[in-house]
Amino acid sequence: MVLPEQTLQATPTLASCPDCAASLAVLRIIPGRAGAEYWTLRCTDCGGIHLDIVNPPNAPLTA
């Protein structure tokens, strides 16, 4: 059995600016609920601020 590569993408994050496709720099990471993290990302080109919620794969699913 070979696991599909999708399993490596359990924590989707913004890899590039949705506006201009430039790279994003992490400004700060704020701990959220249930192990989630709020990533504040700033575009290195247009300077746009983007907030991304990252859920760790081992986070409990129960609310």
Ligand SMILES: [Zn+2]
């Ligand atoms: Zn941008």
